[in-house]
Amino acid sequence: MPKHPWWRSTTSSDRGCMRAKPWCSLLLPTLIAALTLTAAAAADAxxxxxxxxxxxxxxxxxxxxxxxxxxxxxxxxxxxxxxxxxxxxxxxxxxxxxxxxxxxxxxxxxxxxxxxxxxxxxxxxxxxxxxxxxxxxxxxxxxxxxxxxxxxxxxxxxxxxxxxxxxxxxxxxxxxxxxxxxxxxxxxxxxxxxxxxxxxxxxxxxxxxxxxxxxxxxxxxxxxxxxxAADDLTMLHPGDHYLEHGGIAHPWPVDAEGRDLSAYRANAFGPDKSY
Known part of the structure; x- marks a missing residue:
């Protein structure tokens, strides 16, 4: 039985390569994956x-x-x-x-x-x-x-x-x-x-x-x-208090008025804020 290269197409009359078909099916994806990884490795920042x-x-x-x-x-x-x-x-x-x-x-x-x-x-x-x-x-x-x-x-x-x-x-x-x-x-x-x-x-x-x-x-x-900033913006910060510029502590994220300050749209009151 002649030996055929693994990349040769298979036909119903080519029984030698038909027997090698499972091996071909496994090797091709492996080779493509290896080439992909090689290309990714070459993509330096x-x-x-x-x-x-x-x-x-x-x-x-x-x-x-x-x-x-x-x-x-x-x-x-x-x-x-x-x-x-x-x-x-x-x-x-x-x-x-x-x-x-x-x-x-x-x-x-x-x-x-x-x-x-x-x-x-x-x-x-x-x-x-x-x-x-x-x-x-x-x-x-x-x-x-x-x-x-x-x-x-x-x-x-x-x-x-x-x-x-x-x-x-x-x-x-x-x-x-x-x-x-x-x-x-x-x-x-x-x-x-x-x-x-x-x-x-x-x-x-x-x-x-x-x-x-x-x-x-x-x-x-x-x-x-x-x-x-957009109305659906949510600010996720750890902790349960925030400090004003003057060093005064306030509850976070829900303030004393019951407003959830972590939601950007809930801050539409008073002056500019720094949390």
């Missing part, structure tokens, strides 16, 4: 610097004098323009088969946005405009993304300023963008490593903060993430 244009509302010129007090030796800018103009901003784009993440080193190093490629939806709010408003300790601040704050209590002096950054590719196929800066009032150095693995629909961050001075200092670090 990518990282690149890109230019993106945004309608930008600039802030006023900074004071020529340093601001004495908590933010010394920084200056401060008051006011923002009500008229926007298109401006190109440098972003760092991290991408794998599932996610695209943008980092803005020129605006505090914040994660500007993140998108699920499968659904096409942003799960971290990607603000379509850069609109600076007087919210930060030095004045300018922008909404959206994930903001990094180190040092003084409040939106840190670096939250809308250019920061240092570095790009890296890992041996396992993941990519990293590390952002950081020197905080002048405390003379401390902070950095955040933003990593996108090759084979996960997840972003990880690793923050480090160094005090190179000989002095003990109080530390305050926080991150705030933005998601697009």
């Amino acid at each position: 990518t990282i690149a610097e890109v230019e993106q244009s945004f309608l930008t509302y600039p802030y006023g010129d900074p004071s020529p004098l340093a601001q004495f007090g908590r933010i010394y030796p920084y200056t401060r800018s008051d006011g923002g323009s009500a008229v926007g103009a298109m401006r190109s901003w440098k972003l760092v784009r991290l991408e794998n088969d599932w996610l695209v993440v943008w980092v803005a080193p020129g605006i505090g190093g914040k994660i500007w946005g993140a998108r699920d490629k499968v659904s096409g939806r942003d799960f971290i709010y990607h603000n379509p405009v850069v609109k600076f408003r007087d919210v930060g300790l030095r004045g300018p601040w922008t909404a959206g993304g994930i903001e990094f704050n180190f040092g003084i209590i409040g939106h840190a002096p670096s939250c809308a300023a250019p920061v240092d950054y570095a790009l890296a590719r890992d041996p396992d196929g993941g990519v990293r963008c590390t952002v950081g800066a020197l905080d002048l009032p405390s003379r401390t150095r902070w950095r955040v490593e933003i990593r996108l693995p090759r084979d996960q629909a997840a972003i990880t961050t690793a923050a480090s903060w160094e005090n190179p001075t000989p002095y003990h200092q109080s530390c305050y670090q926080w991150m705030t993430a933005a998601a697009e």
Whole structure:
């Protein structure tokens, strides 16, 4: 009986290959699966610097004098323009088969946005405009993304300023963008490593903060993430209380009036809120 190659088509007269048919049926799916896994293994995450244009509302010129007090030796800018103009901003784009993440080193190093490629939806709010408003300790601040704050209590002096950054590719196929800066009032150095693995629909961050001075200092670090709000939005936070800015505790998620504050639509009362 002649030996036939396993890929040869079978016919009713080709009895040799007919006997090999069960073996062929098992081998083909195995080979296809192996090829699929090989292709997936080759799909490393990518990282690149890109230019993106945004309608930008600039802030006023900074004071020529340093601001004495908590933010010394920084200056401060008051006011923002009500008229926007298109401006190109440098972003760092991290991408794998599932996610695209943008980092803005020129605006505090914040994660500007993140998108699920499968659904096409942003799960971290990607603000379509850069609109600076007087919210930060030095004045300018922008909404959206994930903001990094180190040092003084409040939106840190670096939250809308250019920061240092570095790009890296890992041996396992993941990519990293590390952002950081020197905080002048405390003379401390902070950095955040933003990593996108090759084979996960997840972003990880690793923050480090160094005090190179000989002095003990109080530390305050926080991150705030933005998601697009809609009436069906539900905010899931552990714990049974929340704190106001002034440090006063209130019940969570059901307040003293019986309102379930975890439902976004239930918050349509009173002034702006911070939970």
